[in-house]
Amino acid sequence: MDQLCIHSTIVTISVLVVHLLLPFCRGQSRLIGSPQPVVAKVGDDVILTCHLEPAVDVATKTLEWTRSDLKPTYVYIWYAGQDYVNMKNPSYKGRTSLFTDELKHGNISLKLSNVKLADEGKYRCYIPDRNEESVIELVVGSVSSPGISLAGLDKSTNGVVLQCESKGWYPEPEVLWLDGEGNVLSAGPTETVRGPDDLYTVSSRVTVDKRHGHRFTCRVQQNNINQTRETHIHFLDDFFKVQSRSSATTVGLAVSLAVSIMLSVLLLLLLWKKNMSKRNQMDEVEPEDQNNDNAETELLTEDSQNETKQMGRHQAAASRSSSSLLPVVSIKRFHEEK
Numbered sequence: 001m002d003q004l005c006i007h008s009t010i011v012t013i014s015v016l017v018v019h020l021l022l023p024f025c026r027g028q029s030r031l032i033g034s035p036q037p038v039v040a041k042v043g044d045d046v047i048l049t050c051h052l053e054p055a056v057d058v059a060t061k062t063l064e065w066t067r068s069d070l071k072p073t074y075v076y077i078w079y080a081g082q083d084y085v086n087m088k089n090p091s092y093k094g095r096t097s098l099f100t101d102e103l104k105h106g107n108i109s110l111k112l113s114n115v116k117l118a119d120e121g122k123y124r125c126y127i128p129d130r131n132e133e134s135v136i137e138l139v140v141g142s143v144s145s146p147g148i149s150l151a152g153l154d155k156s157t158n159g160v161v162l163q164c165e166s167k168g169w170y171p172e173p174e175v176l177w178l179d180g181e182g183n184v185l186s187a188g189p190t191e192t193v194r195g196p197d198d199l200y201t202v203s204s205r206v207t208v209d210k211r212h213g214h215r216f217t218c219r220v221q222q223n224n225i226n227q228t229r230e231t232h233i234h235f236l237d238d239f240f241k242v243q244s245r246s247s248a249t250t251v252g253l254a255v256s257l258a259v260s261i262m263l264s265v266l267l268l269l270l271l272w273k274k275n276m277s278k279r280n281q282m283d284e285v286e287p288e289d290q291n292n293d294n295a296e297t298e299l300l301t302e303d304s305q306n307e308t309k310q311m312g313r314h315q316a317a318a319s320r321s322s323s324s325l326l327p328v329v330s331i332k333r334f335h336e337e338k
């Protein structure tokens with residue numbers, strides 16, 4: 001009884017041992033790379049993972065990373081225990097490395113620094129000794145936050161034309177306008193321009209009026225790289241009221257705006273002169289300036305993505321100073337009249 005039991009245990013153990021060791025004896029470790037495309041943004045550092053399973057120490061082996069569409073094809077070569085730079089494609093010099101401590105665990109993942117658009121492609125990790133390979137696809141994208149500006153007034157509908165522009169995308173993204181409830185608004189066709197750097201600039205215009213609410217979003221998205229950036233614009237409650245009044249008398253408004261701008265300049269000059277002579281009055285001037293700023297920031301609020309907040313704000317600020325001048329001033333004027 002006991003003997004039978006011991007015997008069967010030995011059989012079990014030896015079967016297990018043979019099962020575990022066999023892959024090593026026959027060199028059956030497989031190279032496993034990321035099955036999904038790896039997505040990186042321009043300027044990122046990215047890791048293309050590739051490892052032997054079960055793990056085998058490969059620190060003393062020759063290891064290759066290649067791209068068959070390049071000449072020379074080598075992205076990285078590990079030869080005689082070091083980075084063999086001479087054979088490397090010049091565009092990868094100084095940008096590729098292995099995790100040398102990982103090699104003893106069969107991990108030959110590649111680190112690629114400062115990703116460029118041209119890095120997009122299929123990478124092969126290869127161990128010549130074992131004739132094992134795996135192919136990993138790298139997809140490269142570039143994104144930026146859109147900026148919204150006020151492009152004009154639509155007399156026929158008492159609406160406002162909003163323009164959204166976003167520079168520096170790859171691949172080509174799509175542009176959507178949404179109202180405050182997240183419904184897609186019908187907009188004009190998206191204009192796309194490809195720059196000398198291969199990046200896309202997209203812009204789109206939409207005409208909105210008070211039926212659409214007060215809050216609008218321009219969303220730029222690229223599904224291949226799973227990236228979305230959006231910027232919101234929020235109108236003051238009485239914006240459309242002002243707008244419909246001013247659109248009826250655009251010429252008159254333009255003239256009165258010019259006059260009011262001139263008056264503002266004069267006023268500022270006077271205040272400045274006063275300041276020069278009486279420092280005490282500075283306190284009265286500053287709150288006034290702040291009020292003006294508030295009117296503008298209420299009109300344009302920045303991008304919702306933390307990552308690119310700065311850029312969104314920057315573009316919003318830029319748009320304020322150009323095409324949006326007219327409506328912004330009209331709002332200010334309205335408040336003054338009130």
Ligand SMILES: *[C@@H]1O[C@H](CO)[C@@H](O)[C@H](O)[C@H]1NC(C)=O
Pocket residue numbers: 047049051099102107108109
């Ligand atoms: C291989 O090393 C890289 C870099 O340290 C790491 O990100 C990856 O998870 C490792 N892969 C395995 C299977 O351990």
Ligand SMILES: *[C@@H]1O[C@H](CO)[C@@H](O)[C@H](O)[C@H]1NC(C)=O
Pocket residue numbers: 226
């Ligand atoms: C895209 O992003 C969403 C949410 O962040 C995620 O669930 C999804 O897996 C991503 N898809 C790809 C292809 O990366």
